[in-house]
Amino acid sequence: MASPALAAILLFFVLPAIASLFLSFTDFDIYALADIGNLRFVGFQNYERLVENPLFWKAMTNTLLFVAVGTPFIVALSLFAAMLVNSRWLKWRPVWRVALFAPYVTTLVATAVVWRYLLHTRYGLLNYLLSFFGIPPIDWLGSPTASLPAILLFVGWKTFGYNMIIFLAALQTVPRELDEAARIDGANWFTRLRHVTLPAIGPTLLLVSVLTVAGMFQLFAEPYVMTQGGPAQSTVTILYFMYEEGFKWWNLGSGAAVAFLLFLCILGVTLVQLKLAKRSGAI
Amino acid sequence: MMLRRWSVTLLAALVALVTIAPLLWMLSVSFMARGEAAQFPPPLWPASPTLENYHLLFGTFGVGRFLLNSILISTLATALALLFTIPAGYAFAKLRFQGRDAIFRMLVAALVVPGQIGMLPLFLELKAMGLVNSYAGALVPWLAGIFGIFLVRQYCLSIPDEMLEAARIDGASEGQILRRIVLPILTPIIVTLALFVFLGSWNDFMWPLIILADQDLYTLPVALAANSRQNVQDYEIMMAGAVVTTLPVLILFLALQRYYLSGLLTGSVKG
Numbered sequence: 001m002a003s004p005a006l007a008a009i010l011l012f013f014v015l016p017a018i019a020s021l022f023l024s025f026t027d028f029d030i031y032a033l034a035d036i037g038n039l040r041f042v043g044f045q046n047y048e049r050l051v052e053n054p055l056f057w058k059a060m061t062n063t064l065l066f067v068a069v070g071t072p073f074i075v076a077l078s079l080f081a082a083m084l085v086n087s088r089w090l091k092w093r094p095v096w097r098v099a100l101f102a103p104y105v106t107t108l109v110a111t112a113v114v115w116r117y118l119l120h121t122r123y124g125l126l127n128y129l130l131s132f133f134g135i136p137p138i139d140w141l142g143s144p145t146a147s148l149p150a151i152l153l154f155v156g157w158k159t160f161g162y163n164m165i166i167f168l169a170a171l172q173t174v175p176r177e178l179d180e181a182a183r184i185d186g187a188n189w190f191t192r193l194r195h196v197t198l199p200a201i202g203p204t205l206l207l208v209s210v211l212t213v214a215g216m217f218q219l220f221a222e223p224y225v226m227t228q229g230g231p232a233q234s235t236v237t238i239l240y241f242m243y244e245e246g247f248k249w250w251n252l253g254s255g256a257a258v259a260f261l262l263f264l265c266i267l268g269v270t271l272v273q274l275k276l277a278k279r280s281g282a283i
Numbered sequence: 284m285m286l287r288r289w290s291v292t293l294l295a296a297l298v299a300l301v302t303i304a305p306l307l308w309m310l311s312v313s314f315m316a317r318g319e320a321a322q323f324p325p326p327l328w329p330a331s332p333t334l335e336n337y338h339l340l341f342g343t344f345g346v347g348r349f350l351l352n353s354i355l356i357s358t359l360a361t362a363l364a365l366l367f368t369i370p371a372g373y374a375f376a377k378l379r380f381q382g383r384d385a386i387f388r389m390l391v392a393a394l395v396v397p398g399q400i401g402m403l404p405l406f407l408e409l410k411a412m413g414l415v416n417s418y419a420g421a422l423v424p425w426l427a428g429i430f431g432i433f434l435v436r437q438y439c440l441s442i443p444d445e446m447l448e449a450a451r452i453d454g455a456s457e458g459q460i461l462r463r464i465v466l467p468i469l470t471p472i473i474v475t476l477a478l479f480v481f482l483g484s485w486n487d488f489m490w491p492l493i494i495l496a497d498q499d500l501y502t503l504p505v506a507l508a509a510n511s512r513q514n515v516q517d518y519e520i521m522m523a524g525a526v527v528t529t530l531p532v533l534i535l536f537l538a539l540q541r542y543y544l545s546g547l548l549t550g551s552v553k554g
Binding site: 001002004005006008009011012013014015016017018019020023028081084085087089090091092095096098099100101102103105106107108109110111113114115116117118122123124125128157161162165166169214217218220221224225228239242243246247252255256259260262263266267270 | 287288291292294295296298299302303304305306308309312320321322323324325366367368370371373374375378380386390393395396397398399400401402403404405406407408423424426427428429432457461482485486488489493503504505507508511512518521522524525526528529532533536537540543544547548
């Protein structure tokens with residue numbers, strides 16, 4: 001009974017993933033697409049060219065920046081939301097939980113279009129709100145320094161609800177008495193967070209970070225819709241770069257090399273996270 | 284205590300309002316007259332609400348076609364995913380076959396491999412099969428749903444073996460057992476899985492963007508993205524397009540949120 005599904009997985013998931021590695025050692029391009037006879041085995045040439053390509057490094061550093069800045073930002077945001085919704089003094093809990101989760105199920109492309117407008121320099125709601133605090137209009141999507149925070153703001157809004165639900169489930173297993181005892185001992189909110197709550201939800205913290213890192217490595221539609229990789233290529237991500245290599249310039253060999261490097265990056269960072277978590281005793 | 288109760292609730296209400304504000308604004312601007320949204324300060328409500336943008340969207344822009352494509356692809360993806368993953372999930376939980384546990388361990392490990400890794404070869408594979416630029420091509424990734432198998436398996440583990448054994452002794456075939464005994468028990472997780480796949484395929488962007496070249500085949504997100512790269516100035520129309528794209532799934536989620544959230548936890552916490 002499992003065979004149709006396994007056959008599909010083999011044919012449409014396992015085979016392409018392995019083929020990606022082989023493809024990355026060929027010069028598969030638009031000529032090979034027309035006539036497979038033009039295909040040649042080129043060894044590590046694609047990788048060598050990538051290393052010399054400034055746009056590849058730009059995409060790499062942008063993505064790592066997204067990972068390094070976005071992961072703590074989104075994890076903190078999600079944990080804050082979860083703690084708020086988990087508060088024992090909260091009324092109408094299910095209402096707030098659903099409202100905070102809603103952005104996660106919306107269509108990414110649609111809300112990216114909405115946010116592009118929300119972040120508009122002149123007519124956007126965000127700059128209007130900031131103007132009340134005396135902050136001059138920020139060219140969110142048009143300046144190379146603001147574009148990354150702008151996209152992160154959107155990604156954070158879109159995804160924190162998912163992490164929040166996972167955190168909530170973990171927080172509900174932390175005994176209230178523990179927190180209460182610390183409070184009676186005079187521990188303030190931050191101390192209780194550090195010494196009671198965080199240790200108790202260690203494994204969940206790790207899970208959410210791993211998932212968020214993987215998500216940050218896979219940003220594509222966000223820059224595609226909101227900035228088209230710009231300005232000054234400040235939002236070209238690895239996946240965006242792979243898409244352009246593969247399906248805009250039809251350098252499928254080179255694109256496959258990018259895909260394989262992306263996989264190594266995700267794998268590497270995840271393993272480092274696991275190692276750090278083991279050392280700190282979280283799992 | 285009273286004060287504390289209300290201040291926490293007030294804070295939650297404020298955070299919730301900020302969170303759904305972009306969605307409310309999207310809805311509001313979609314009813315504005317053309318050009319109304321390009322003002323400072325940005326108007327919060329339409330001066331005189333109009334359906335003009337929706338008329339234009341379905342008339343001039345032919346969004347009906349994309350809506351139909353989205354509905355068709357998501358419905359088929361859901362049906363196919365259920366057809367493939369339910370028997371597999373059940374088999375991994377309850378049937379004995381060679382290499383079962385080893386294969387399952389490999390599948391779980393493969394969950395961490397993002398689908399984008401194989402996208403370029405998959406494109407070439409489907410090109411060789413003549414499926415590029417077709418609905419079938421857009422559906423293919425949903426057949427290989429490892430997560431669905433995992434979800435169904437976890438749920439099936441709770442079915443008592445004695446129940447299946449009794450049916451076998453009564454002479455029921457494995458197919459009959461799946462249909463008559465297992466499927467009714469699985470109803471909640473089937474709803475969850477169907478919801479996941481429907482929402483996932485509806486919201487999916489990168490793969491349909493790659494595989495669908497003909498504008499006639501575009502799904503809503505692909506069409507919206509293509510338009511957003513051109514008509515940057517027409518905020519009202521773009522917002523109406525965003526509403527048409529995202530409202531169906533939002534409503535579906537709100538109606539079935541219990542199933543969605545419980546499935547999310549099975550998938551992430553136990554995984």
